[in-house]
Amino acid sequence: MSETAPSTQLVRRINASAMLKAMRGAGVLTGTDLMAGTGLSRATVISICDELVRLGWLRELENQRDAGDYVKGRPARRFVFDDRAASVLGIDIGANKITAIVADMAGAPLSQVTMPFRADNVPADERADVLDRLAARALADADVSADSVLAVSVGVAAPVSRDGEVLTVQEFWRSFDVRGIVSERHGWHVLLENDANLAALAERWLGVAQGVDHLVVMLAGDRLGSGVLESGRLLHGQLGGFGELGYLDQLDGVGDTHGIAHYAALWGREAVRDGAKTALRGLCGGDPGRLSAEMVFSAAGDGDAVAVGILDRVAHRMARVIGSLSTMTNPELVVIAGAVAESAGALLPAISRDLPQFTHTPPRVLASTLGEGIVSLGAVRHALDYVEENALDVYPASLGKGSSGRS
Incomplete structure (x- = not known):
């Protein structure tokens, strides 16, 4: 008996969770609908629905029939998830x-x-x-x-x-x-x-990775970080360090965990200081310290050769990073996310071009559409x-x- 009660309660919690997932955003559902959606028996569905109604998660709707209608048997009970309950x-x-x-x-x-x-x-x-x-x-x-x-x-x-x-x-x-x-x-x-782990959850929930079970999401602004999902499950490792990128310090052609925005701005400032003929000089008012990654992306979009070359270097470096991660985790998709995501689309063709140099299993690479939030x-x-x-x-x-x- 000491093992049966906890086991029964655990199963009941799992079933209640499955019921809430099936009902969230689904509108009005009957017991039959929930049986089909969860695979649970009618007795289990009705029992858990009654408990979720008592706790305030669900509302049971009244069944109304038009005058003159005849339906054999008891009308189906109808339930709706209360989105604003909490x-x-x-x-x-x-x-x-x-x-x-x-x-x-x-x-x-x-x-x-x-x-x-x-x-x-x-x-x-x-x-x-x-x-x-x-x-x-x-x-x-x-x-x-x-x-x-x-x-x-x-x-x-x-x-x-x-x-x-x-x-x-x-x-x-x-x-x-x-x-x-x-x-x-x-x-x-x-x-x-x-x-980065939370970014991965968001991307699979609402972003370009919906339905993708084998996924890496990289926050790639000033610093690089990654969240990894395997078979739809977020991976943590023994102590929570899975996806940490400190090893990039030892990776040839990468050397640290600085991200896209950092190097776009750094290499742009170097070009201005070295006297390169580029629109970047005008954008920063001749002061390299004022040059931002956004200015480099803007100049590249206008066809400035120096800025285009900088972004090509950034893309090649990112291909090395993504290639190393892909060799270890073998994802279907890598999503570049964070503050730089809106501009990162410009890097995708070059990343995809160079990626096969660094992994035998190159994934698709996309930019997130979820923004800084x-x-x-x-x-x-x-x-x-x-x-x-x-x-x-x-x-x-x-x-x-x-x-x-x-x-």
Whole structure:
């Protein structure tokens, strides 16, 4: 008996999660629809529906028949998932800014707020205050209460263990316990995850990688980071370091983890300093220090030969990086994401051209369309996954039961 009860409860949680996934965004469904969508028996479907109705996840609709209609037997019970029953919060903590998205239980964003965020030489309490202001504004813009938040997921630019602990010796993370601070101040359940891993979740959920099970998503702006999915499952490794790219320091033709924006700007400044005949000089007003990656992409788009050459060098370097990752992980698709994604499309032909030099299994390479909010969108997906997996323990505040059921 000691083994049967926990086993039965686990199966029930798994079934409840499958039911919520089947109902989210599907509109009105009958028990028969849910049996077909989940493979569960009628008795299991109805039993779990009754429990999810009691907990506030589902609403049962009244069955109405037109006058004169005759249908043999009892009318089918109809259920609908309550998208606005609760909410989740996805947060991306970057080097210079922090973004939060509030979403309903269907994953639809209700608000998105970005604030400046200084990481260096700022006391932890001040960083926490920024998080508080951000969350408060995002919730106000979404017109939802703090009590409606069932889970918060936070993305950070550091390796994170399976248990949600940052695996780094950086003083910033040693002094800034994000999970503890947010949980203590608000009582929310807080998840922590690597930013590139969250980008991978977002891309497979809403981006160009929908339906792709073998996937690498690379945040490729100032620094390179990657999230890897195998058979649709996010990989962490023993300690959470899977996808970390420190080995690039030893890779010929690469040498470090700096990204596309870094090298586009660096090589552009070198060209201006060396006296190259290029439109880049005019764009930066003759001051190489003012030259940005955006200026290089713009000049290349206008046909400037020096800028075109720089982007070709950047693409060749990225082909080496993607080739090394592809040799190890063998993905179907690699997506270039982050702040540089909008411009990265210009690099794709050259990357695809050079990629076979560096791997026998070259993947498709695409640029993300999710923009700079990709990590916070992935955080929303991460929080929704947690809620779905724990639907019988973490549920809306309906019927006055929300506070007692949260974990």
